[in-house]
Amino acid sequence: MSKISSPIEQIRHSLAHLLAAAVMELYPDAKRAIGPAIDNGFYFDFQFAKPISDADLPNIEKKMRQILPTWDQFTRHELSASEAKKQYPKNQFKHELIDEFSKETKKITFYKSGEYWDLCKGGHVQSMKEINPDTFKLTHLAGAYWRGDEKKPMLTRIYGLAFASKKELAEYEQMLVEAKKRDHKKLGIELDLFTFSDLVGAGLPLWTPKGTVVRELLDNFVWELRRVHGYQKVEIPHITKKDLYEASGHWDKFQDELLRIKTREQHEFAMKPMNCPHHTQIFARRPHSYREMPQRYANTTMVYRDEQTGELSGLSRVRSITQDDAHVFCRLKQVQDEISKIWDIVDKFYKPFGFELEVRLSLSDQNHPEKYLGDPHGWIGAESSLKKIMTSRGIDLDPKKNVGLGEAAFYGPKIDFMAKDSLGRQWQVATIQLDMNMPERFDLACVNEKGEKERIVMIHAAIMGSIERFLSILIEHYAGAFPLWLAPVQVVVLPISDVQNKYAEEIAAALSPPREGEIDLPVTLSLARRAGRGLTSPDLAPARGGESRGGESLRIDLDARSESIGKKIRNAEKQKIPYMLIVGKKEVENKTISVRQRGEKDLGAMAIEKFLEKIKKEVAAKATS
């Protein structure tokens, strides 16, 4: 463990002592555990005789401020293990630590400040006079298991913020306020993208028309990128007999997280928690020649996992997860090429969003070959091809930064991609996993040039990972203001008075021409007109035999209520609609529209053709940005 502490870490650590001192004065029966410095402050874990609540925090904080001026330096003392234990009568937590430390060293170090003693390795401020009482604040309570072990007692953790200056503390608190505003759990509901129902259950998001538009746009984007690399769509049932997971090994390993179903005939089924076993059975339907390898199956579909209730959180952690999953069945010698293609897809997909991606390589631990399945020779080959791909992509392999020894899955090494969200949290998004285990278990092979049966490998590849989680990151990344190509409603037409309603209808129809046989949907606010269509990416749109539908039209709303124009604009701004087209007397006379861009002022009047040209350019910028 590193002993180097920067000054702010010393301040935070010293404040943890101060917190413990305040708690011990107010609650002499409490037992202390540990209290380190963390990224934004400090915490300390206690076991209280009687539970405390958030309401007690101001009092504890007040006591800290009372004690602070009475402290100066921390003085170091050494005690033997038995002397040390006397300092903590009946405190099994400290005794456990002392036993542990005394294995390494005879003497246990203590630090004293004011009248407060505590077992500690050091790393404090020179003098408590350095600490400005306005630079820290207790924030909240939380439960935490002793030593992070769920079988051990649950302690009460008190968290505090601490920074070098009052200004930095204020800035951090401001950032938290901003992050709260962007919270996808709140924004996603306000923008009417998804909802939850107590009747359906926790962790099971329901997707509204608007949310579904965004999901499909994202998935289509992934699909267009995959399609050109020879992927084919497949579809599978969402349940399976347990036999499939017994064969794959998931039944034993993940049985707690499987949602099981028993039929009236007492057959056991399970909801699928992943798609790979199903996909293997599509590949295994008939023998394959080396000439038709690789086989690339793409399938965006929901999986179901019995997550513990306390782990659920908005869209970040749910029980029904949509994976943009793909499996490539290929020969070992094709791995490098296939992974390279997937990496291209990942790069192209993430570029328009402006996400900085971090890449991480997870390898096996060669000292423990027993932890991994299959032939060590296969592992060496697989890992070296992943390494080659990393370096060929200009990534320096650094064991401290982006290589995790022993982090490989038991079936193979993997490359993970991480994106940062608005709170600075890193989320794993895309993943490319090499799997030598599943083909073995399901006896997947092709017939090679010599007419021999050749074992193949599988590559698991998800670009977004989970649409739910990716969307939660996107909502917070954009603060709900999706770029034009992704906005569920791209344009809203706002007539100034009822007199212009007919002209507004004409404008809407011009931007979103109804197709033959299409039922004319009621055009009202918050109902995206012909919602399934929309200008996505013009270079991808035309001449695509049935797949491309209406690349010419926009997703458009008309707000024809008899409300003031100010109110209609306010409404559209709150819904983060990229463009507002205001039509009044002047526009009708001049055959123009007045364009207002989201977050901007009036862009002035223009002809409808000019507006179309402008937004086509904007959408096209997605592909090249």
Next chain:
RNA sequence: GCCGUCCUAGCUCAACUGGCAGAGCAAUAGUUUUGUAAACUAUAGGUUCCGGGUUCGAGUCCCGGGGACGGCUCCA
């Protein structure tokens, strides 16, 4: 699952220590015909998350369950 906090109209929130469930926005109807972020009037809207209990009386107190949030643990 564990620790803590919370749950009142679609949303944001009121209702002193247990004493008649209310407001703004949204919705609906009417009036208004509006020029770049909230027009006016009226109407409707409730098993106070659910189920028990204590009490003359429960939104409020107690027990059980559900859900949300902050953490812990977990995440193929």
